[in-house]
Amino acid sequence: xxxEQYIFKPEAKRKLFMLLGVGILLFVIGVFxxxxxxxxxxxxxxxxxxxxxxxxxxxxxxxxxxxxxGEHHGSPVWLKKIYASLWHNNIFFAGxxxxxxxxxxxxxxxxxxxxxxxxxxxxxxxxxxxxxxxLTLVIWFVAKGDLFHxxxxxxxxxxxxxxxxxxxxxxxxxxxxxxxxxxxxxxxLRMVVFFGLWYWFYTMIKKxxxxxxxxxxxxxxYSARKLSAIFLVIFAVSSSVSAWDWVMSxxxxxxxxMFGWYVFASWWVAGLATITLVVAYLKDAGYLxxxxxxxxxxxxxxxxxxxxxxxxxxxxxFMLIYYANIPEETVYFIERIxxxxxxxxxxxxxxxxxxxxxxxxxxxxxxxxxSMLKVVCPIVIVGHWLDFYNMVTPGVMQxxxxxxxxxIGVALIFGSLFLFVxxxxxxxxxxxxxxxPMMEESxxxxx
Amino acid sequence: MSSTSEKFxxxxxxxxxxxxxxxxxxxxxxxxxxxxxxxxxxxxxDEALGYKRSRLPIAAFMFGLTGTILALVxxxxxxxxxxxxxxxxxxxxxxxxxxxxxxxxxxxxSALGMVATFMIVSDMKPYxxxxxxxxxxxxxxxxxxxxxxxxxxxxxxxxxxxxDNGASEVNEKNF
Numbered sequence: 001x002x003x004e005q006y007i008f009k010p011e012a013k014r015k016l017f018m019l020l021g022v023g024i025l026l027f028v029i030g031v032f033x034x035x036x037x038x039x040x041x042x043x044x045x046x047x048x049x050x051x052x053x054x055x056x057x058x059x060x061x062x063x064x065x066x067x068x069x070g071e072h073h074g075s076p077v078w079l080k081k082i083y084a085s086l087w088h089n090n091i092f093f094a095g096x097x098x099x100x101x102x103x104x105x106x107x108x109x110x111x112x113x114x115x116x117x118x119x120x121x122x123x124x125x126x127x128x129x130x131x132x133x134x135l136t137l138v139i140w141f142v143a144k145g146d147l148f149h150x151x152x153x154x155x156x157x158x159x160x161x162x163x164x165x166x167x168x169x170x171x172x173x174x175x176x177x178x179x180x181x182x183x184x185x186x187x188x189l190r191m192v193v194f195f196g197l198w199y200w201f202y203t204m205i206k207k208x209x210x211x212x213x214x215x216x217x218x219x220x221x222y223s224a225r226k227l228s229a230i231f232l233v234i235f236a237v238s239s240s241v242s243a244w245d246w247v248m249s250x251x252x253x254x255x256x257x258m259f260g261w262y263v264f265a266s267w268w269v270a271g272l273a274t275i276t277l278v279v280a281y282l283k284d285a286g287y288l289x290x291x292x293x294x295x296x297x298x299x300x301x302x303x304x305x306x307x308x309x310x311x312x313x314x315x316x317x318f319m320l321i322y323y324a325n326i327p328e329e330t331v332y333f334i335e336r337i338x339x340x341x342x343x344x345x346x347x348x349x350x351x352x353x354x355x356x357x358x359x360x361x362x363x364x365x366x367x368x369x370x371s372m373l374k375v376v377c378p379i380v381i382v383g384h385w386l387d388f389y390n391m392v393t394p395g396v397m398q399x400x401x402x403x404x405x406x407x408i409g410v411a412l413i414f415g416s417l418f419l420f421v422x423x424x425x426x427x428x429x430x431x432x433x434x435x436x437p438m439m440e441e442s443x444x445x446x447x
Numbered sequence: 448m449s450s451t452s453e454k455f456x457x458x459x460x461x462x463x464x465x466x467x468x469x470x471x472x473x474x475x476x477x478x479x480x481x482x483x484x485x486x487x488x489x490x491x492x493d494e495a496l497g498y499k500r501s502r503l504p505i506a507a508f509m510f511g512l513t514g515t516i517l518a519l520v521x522x523x524x525x526x527x528x529x530x531x532x533x534x535x536x537x538x539x540x541x542x543x544x545x546x547x548x549x550x551x552x553x554x555x556x557s558a559l560g561m562v563a564t565f566m567i568v569s570d571m572k573p574y575x576x577x578x579x580x581x582x583x584x585x586x587x588x589x590x591x592x593x594x595x596x597x598x599x600x601x602x603x604x605x606x607x608x609x610x611d612n613g614a615s616e617v618n619e620k621n622f
Contacts, residue, residue: 315546322543323535
């Protein structure tokens with residue numbers, strides 16, 4: 001078969017830089033608007049006012065649960081907005097990068113043959129992992145006071161007005177072995193170790209894939225499989241723990257045993273949609289000639305199946321909390337169902353991430369044609385971006401949140417950088433594995 | 448049983464590769480193949496025989512949709528109108544608790560409906576005894592049945608075409 005090499009053309013780079021420029025422009029306009037409006041300019045404000053009376057009692061509960069009654073954090077609303085948006089996009093795109101590695105690892109562990117020609121795409125997306133690690137640490141240290149209520153020192157001082165017994169009981173999880181309220185050593189250690197491990201596995205698996213191109217044989221495939229299996233075990237734990245650390249601890253009083261799975265499911269299906277979309281665009285640009293409808297069908301099935309999986313996890317989390325109706329748990333959903341813009345995102349989330357992929361990708365033909373995949377995959381990606389928005393923003397912004405130019409601008413900045421890093425990594429390696437032991441099987445793949 | 452006997456030519460193939468190529472060759476000669484029976488699934492045989500894709504998924508979707516609607520109507524009518532009960536302080540008609548039942552009925556009707564449709568379409572009625580063209584199709588031989596009434600060519604010609612295309616033996620079978 002012909003060797004293929006992806007060339008990251010200047011036109012493609014220019015398009016991404018334009019996207020970045022538009023993102024920065026929107027971001028600046030958004031910040032300017034937020035600064036001048038004092039944080040109460042968002043659409044749906046009237047609805048919020050109307051809703052406040054209806055749910056006054058729950059709001060009091062919510063405020064008490066959040067430990068925020070009458071207390072306001074230092075930063076102005078516009079700055080909190082920037083922090084919330086940065087953290088939301090950082091977690092979302094970090095997930096897409098990690099899913100790149102996870103996808104490759106799954107293929108090795110399952111000894112999958114069909115995916116041999118497309119494995120370089122997720123591998124290239126994994127190049128975002130170290131950048132995501134640095135960004136996560138930097139944003140965390142800059143914005144911790146506004147993003148994470150539990151970092152405040154006065155919550156852990158006994159016999160004072162600010163003392164929070166619930167958080168004090170959970171403090172070991174953040175601060176061990178140091179005293180509560182100080183530097184969260186255990187938490188930061190987990191963050192560093194997880195990104196370190198993910199990146200180590202990424203470089204090792206990538207090294208074996210690259211050496212296989214040159215040396216051939218099956219020993220590199222076996223080594224990569226072994227590494228992948230170990231990585232999957234570690235990822236099973238670290239994906240859940242990072243979901244609790246980075247997303248669930250924004251609402252520190254609230255907890256859900258489904259949350260680790262929920263974040264993983266959202267990452268996974270958004271990552272699958274990204275991989276499918278990149279493969280489709282590479283094919284459009286004349287690359288990946290050996291990828292045919294059968295491979296697209298498999299990718300389409302992945303997106304379809306895991307959209308349903310995500311819905312299953314979403315429902316399992318929502319249903320139990322809805323039915324048990326315990327105030328400390330329902331407060332999470334009341335915050336998200338009764339207040340704009342979270343309320344419309346809450347329902348749009350279900351339409352974009354379940355109804356649309358379920359109905360549009362149901363037939364065999366839809367999964368086998370790029371035209372339909374190119375419609376559904378962006379829907380799923382945007383849908384899960386909104387899903388993460390609703391996980392992060394309400395806990396940080398309370399009722400000051402909004403979805404406007406600022407948020408879209410940050411998303412475009414992150415998206416263009418993510419694609420730039422991914423495509424740049426893709427152009428540095430052969431687009432298709434040269435000596436993959438299962439390439440022949442994949443070329444004859446037929447379903 | 449109809450009184451007029453149906454005459455079939457039965458070609459026996461030893462190997463699935465020979466069979467697959469044979470099917471192409473035989474169809475090129477204009478012979479209509481009634482059916483091919485194999486001891487295991489042969490990949491690509493459906494395409495070689497020119498079968499259209501099954502429309503069973505459409506039936507499955509319709510049955511599933513029936514199940515969804517049936518489940519929702521049933522629960523809304525029962526718990527909302529016929530015998531309203533307060534459960535857990537929820538509204539009489541509240542969607543989330545209805546979803547698990549709706550899901551189950553969707554899957555149940557979809558599955559049962561699909562099996563029933565498949566049985567009817569494949570002519571596998573309970574009282575119907577299957578025709579055995581050659582008992583070795585359950586062991587190690589691929590068996591091709593050709594309905595002589597559906598073909599214009601003579602028995603001898605078809606027999607020769609089968610032999611030319613890899614059949615190890617050709618028998619006659621009347622029902």
